[in-house]
Amino acid sequence: NAGVMQNPRHLVRRRGQEARLRCSPMKGHSHVYWYRQLPEEGLKFMVYLQKENIIDESGMPKERFSAEFPKEGPSILRIQQVVRGDSAAYFCASSPWAPWDTQYFGPGTRLTVL
Amino acid sequence: DQQVKQNSPSLSVQEGRISILNCDYTNSMFDYFLWYKKYPAEGPTFLISISSIKDKNEDGRFTVFLNKSAKHLSLHIVPSQPGDSAVYFCAARDTGNQFYFGTGTSLTVIP
Numbered sequence: 627n628a629g630v631m632q633n634p635r636h637l638v639r640r641r642g643q644e645a646r647l648r649c650s651p652m653k654g655h656s657h658v659y660w661y662r663q664l665p666e667e668g669l670k671f672m673v674y675l676q677k678e679n680i681i682d683e684s685g686m687p688k689e690r691f692s693a694e695f696p697k698e699g700p701s702i703l704r705i706q707q708v709v710r711g712d713s714a715a716y717f718c719a720s721s722p723w724a725p726w727d728t729q730y731f732g733p734g735t736r737l738t739v740l
Numbered sequence: 741d742q743q744v745k746q747n748s749p750s751l752s753v754q755e756g757r758i759s760i761l762n763c764d765y766t767n768s769m770f771d772y773f774l775w776y777k778k779y780p781a782e783g784p785t786f787l788i789s790i791s792s793i794k795d796k797n798e799d800g801r802f803t804v805f806l807n808k809s810a811k812h813l814s815l816h817i818v819p820s821q822p823g824d825s826a827v828y829f830c831a832a833r834d835t836g837n838q839f840y841f842g843t844g845t846s847l848t849v850i851p
Contacts, residue, residue, distance in 0.1 A: 630783070661841075668744070668829060669784070669841040682838065717783050728774065729839070731783030 628653065630720050630732035631700075638738045645705040645712070647735045651720030658701045659729060660693060663715045675701060708739045743767050744832050746842035754850050759817040761845050763830035766811065770832040770840075775804060775815045778827045778844070787828075788815070820849045 631650040639645050651658050656676055661669040671685040675695040686693065690708075695701040705712055715736050719729035745764045753759045761775075771792045776784035790797040790804045790813075797804050803816045813832075817824055827844045834840070 632783075635781075659839075666843070668742075668746075668843040669831075671838055671840070674838075684838070719783075728786050728789060730786060731776070733781070733783045 630655075630718055630730055632716075632718050632732035632735050634735060635733060636736050636738070638740060639708045640740050641709055642707050645708050645737055645739075647703040647705075647716050647718075647737070648700040649703070649718030649720075649732055650700040651718075652722070652730055655720035655722045655730070657721045658695050659719045659721075660701075660703050661717045661719065663717065663734075665714075669717060672703070705737075708737075710739045713737055713739045742843070744830060744840045744842040746828075746830060746845050748845050749843070750846040750848070752848045752850060753820045755822060756819045759815075759820045759824065759847055759849065761815040761817075761828050761830075761847065763813040763815075763842055764811060765813065765832050765840075767832070767834055767840075768808075768811065769835050771835060772833040773804070773806060773813050774831045774833075774839075775802075776829045776831060776841075777824075778829060784829055817847075820847075822849045822851050825849050 658675045660672040663669050673686045673693045674682040690706045692704045715734045717734045718732045721729045743766050774789040775787040777787045778784040788802045805814045827846045829844045830842045831839050
């Protein structure tokens with residue numbers, strides 16, 4: 627059973643471009659969470675999704691950030707018009723049974739904005 | 741506001757000795773606590789957890805202690821091994837079912 631998959635592992639964007647980060651949860655997991663880790667900080671919750679639904683986006687910046695988890699395919703975290711402050715490691719996690727059950731993390735996507 | 745704090749950014753321990761990683765929290769409504777281990781260039785890996793109704797949970801070399809009155813959580817690793825060298829994050833879940841993570845403690849086990 628493959629673990630949580632994230633791609634790309636590294637993404638470089640220039641200011642103003644769009645970044646798309648993909649996350650495929652573990653097989654059988656229907657709950658997906660996105661976290662951001664800024665340098666010298668812990669993981670900060672961004673958004674929690676189930677298939678076709680955003681359940682909790684209280685940690686998501688109000689502008690430029692969006693997330694989806696379609697019926698088919700991976701979850702996507704989209705950042706429009708990236709700025710240097712968006713440079714961070716973005717981790718996706720999934721859980722099997724219940725919302726906020728023990729979460730299993732992907733390897734992360736390191737976004738660098740030039 | 742950091743609700744989960746790991747005040748020691750790093751810790752070095754001799755192989756075979758005990759490693760004690762500490763975590764403090766501010767929200768008395770947290771009901772579930774976890775420790776994750778993270779190697780460079782990898783995502784965090786779940787290690788061990790404890791419910792707020794318990795004060796100790798043990799799994800092999802890893803034991804988590806919870807002191808609710810002090811709002812303090814600790815992870816004991818004994819005996820420590822070089823492969824334990826990693827960053828350890830503690831996390832806590834609130835009644836709104838959201839997880840909060842500490843900033844991590846980098847453990848180095850010296851052979």
